[in-house]
Amino acid sequence: MKAYVCMKHVPDTAASIKIVGGKQIDETVKYIISPHDEYAIEEAVRLVEKKGGEVVLVTLAKEAAMATIRTALALGPHRAILVRIDQTFLDSQDTARILAKVIADDGPADIIFAGKQAMDTEGMQTCYRLGAALDMPVVTDVVRFDPAEGKAMVEREIGGGEKEVIEISFPCVIGATKGLNEPRFPKLPDVMKAKKKDVKLIDLKSLNLQLDNSVQVIHLDSVSERSKAKIIGGSTGEAVRELVRILREEEKVLD
């Protein structure tokens, strides 16, 4: 079984994002594995622990991602590939084509795991474009993955607590989400071992791909938080009646 995991290196989920020059951000904040990709890594590692084979991590990022790659390697993948780029934002179609090329050159892949959504640009489409580029079926928002011979049964969340049960044949792309598994905490020996694992560096330019840049960031704006709440006082009964009145008469959000 040759499993690939696409992992994105993103600013910490709690870091405050400072916009620089209109469309860049201050990149000196802490970076982490994009949260949904942790579930992707865990599922790939479990699959290969069961069936044998290899898990290869693939990241497209600036070279600073090396630290995040080491963290991810401590979670079980055997080796990694970092495709080095200079820009912060790369459009999803280009990203998927680059990831697909690297995986095809290294592969062939039996399965590719990714996150359902990257926590920085929230594209919600790379899995599908990767599938199209490699001619593989795709399912995302996956909360359950049961592999069988040449195929897998997966469950996909479709909202309101409903789930689709899907049969998908290998090779395929699986977009992981929370609920799929409980990612492990790396132990010290895993962290030590991760330092010695092979990370192949590839320069984007050496791939000779023509980029489309069909989606461009024009500018970023910070979202201001609300100010302090208006506290509704009085006894519990008085407070809730006043709240209902405000919501109906002033805010008009209740009938």
Place this chain on the structure above:
Amino acid sequence: MANIGVLIETDSTGVKIANYGVMTAAQGEGHQIIAFVMGIAATACTEILGRYGATQVIELSSQGENLAKSPDLQAGLIIDAVKEYHIDFLFGLCSSKGKDIMARVAAQTGAPLAQDCLSVDVAARTVVKPFFSGRTTATLQLNGSLVLCTIRPNAIEEKEAPVTAGAAVFSSARSNDGRLVIKEVKKNPSGRVDISEANIIITGGRPLGSADNFQILGKCADTLGGAVGASRVAVDLGYASHSMQVGQTGKTVSPRLYVACGLSGSVQHFAGMKTAKVIVAINNDKDAPIFQKCDYGIIGDLFEVVPALTEALAKR
């Protein structure tokens, strides 16, 4: 002059209300709006979609293939219809289903796609959408002869723009390659609306303490016609299901009213609900951080305040 396509989502009750905001986003001087529906007759939707500006409603039908089993087949049919009707801008709803289908259309055509948009400028081909879990927004330029976007449910206030809509059927011959088949849909027993499309949400955090206690919120939600959400801690402790989690690693919601009961107000939770119109917090700690970033607060024990609120709502 733009030919705008809108993918309409329907359920057993017909056109879902969340589509009206999407239709509103598509309206504009000189736009021709073509609404596409599946699994429902176009004539059943012309009245309501015409009210929001659709000049035509097209039912997409596959020649004998079971569309419900294959999202790729649905996407293929949409692509054929987009060509047939010379669509240059295709809109959809950023629901679980909408974003899945749109991403399939985008992947198969290579067209640029922006998901979860808060606003759209059709003429300029720009959209505004959240980046960094809602800590910033990004204005994106989409370049291509066909561009796609999905709109966050409830993000755009609906506005009527009545015209008379025609109805037609479009079908094309595509077949399912069998590599991905939907075998079954497991229904949800609660019967409440999905949080990502709900107009009113009441959410519980760690102090709820058990799944049983979540029923306090359920009762309140039922008097409001709303949905129940949960913080990640409440989900991880087993008080609520994953599908109820709001926040960065859960659902993104944009209701009219959001009532947070026993939540501290973490950045990751706010990432999923800060675009709500009105946010109310109920917390027994007057210094809880959530009171620094919401609209109204009641300081008190949620086990007292929520039942009292349910009662006050029932009397309204």
